[in-house]
Every structure is written in C-alpha cells, then in structure tokens.
Amino acid sequence: MKFTFIPELFRQLFSKPYTNLFPVKYAPVSIKETLEKVEKGEIKITPPVEIPDKETFRGKIQYDREKCIGCRLCIKVCPAKAIEFKEEEKKIRIYVGRCIFCGQCVEICPKNALSQGEEFLMADTNKVNENWIVE
Numbered sequence: 001m002k003f004t005f006i007p008e009l010f011r012q013l014f015s016k017p018y019t020n021l022f023p024v025k026y027a028p029v030s031i032k033e034t035l036e037k038v039e040k041g042e043i044k045i046t047p048p049v050e051i052p053d054k055e056t057f058r059g060k061i062q063y064d065r066e067k068c069i070g071c072r073l074c075i076k077v078c079p080a081k082a083i084e085f086k087e088e089e090k091k092i093r094i095y096v097g098r099c100i101f102c103g104q105c106v107e108i109c110p111k112n113a114l115s116q117g118e119e120f121l122m123a124d125t126n127k128v129n130e131n132w133i134v135e
Helices: 006-013 031-040 073-077 104-108
Strands: 061-063 083-086 091-095 114-116
Touching: 061 091, 073 083, 073 104, 104 114
Parallel strands: none
Antiparallel strands: 061 114, 083 091
C-alpha cells in the first residue's frame, strides 16, 4: 500500500506534457526584442499542445436555449453552484467564472441543451466580463 504511486509516477515521466511550454526557451527581456529575434530566425517558438479529442476535452459550456425545458437537473448536480435558474423565462444562466468544467451538467441534461466547446483560453482581469456569462 505504501508504494502504489510508483506505476503512475513512471507513466507520467515518460508521457508528453499536457500543458503549453513557455513560447521560447528562456524568459524574454523584452517582447519586442523577442519578436524581432523570432523574425530573424534566432529563436524558435514552442508550438502549443494540441487540443484532445472532443470526448475527453472539457472547454467552455455551450447552452442551447431552444432545447432547454427548465428541468433544473443541471443546477442540482453543479458542485460549484455556477448555474442559476431564471424563473421568469424558465431558462438557466451559467457563470463560467465559477464553473470548474466537471461536465456533470452536460451528462445529466435530458435534452442535450448543454455541451462543452473547444474554447478554453478565457483568462481575464475583469471578474464580471460578459463573455463569462452564458444565457
């Protein structure tokens, strides 16, 4: 029982990374200089990691209002409490800033009104950005 992590350790040591490496080998002094060196061919930019296939990738939640029947099952299973019910419209509102991208809402939706898209680069300094609310 003590050393059950060893097989996982070796598997991860010899697998490809799942994160993007920094675009260049060393941190740049200035972006302008770095871009000039890239144009001259002195520096090579690290290519980004490819997005996995759709069955395993969990990106930003997509919502189809027309398919939604207002059953509220997605609200019940959301561990992050990122989904809110709009009583007057009988539809939902999803706060992507709270979402942990677990996919439980997608799995439980009986009408397939929820899905997970390919968008994942959503970093922003504004906590209440309009792009972070799906209606």
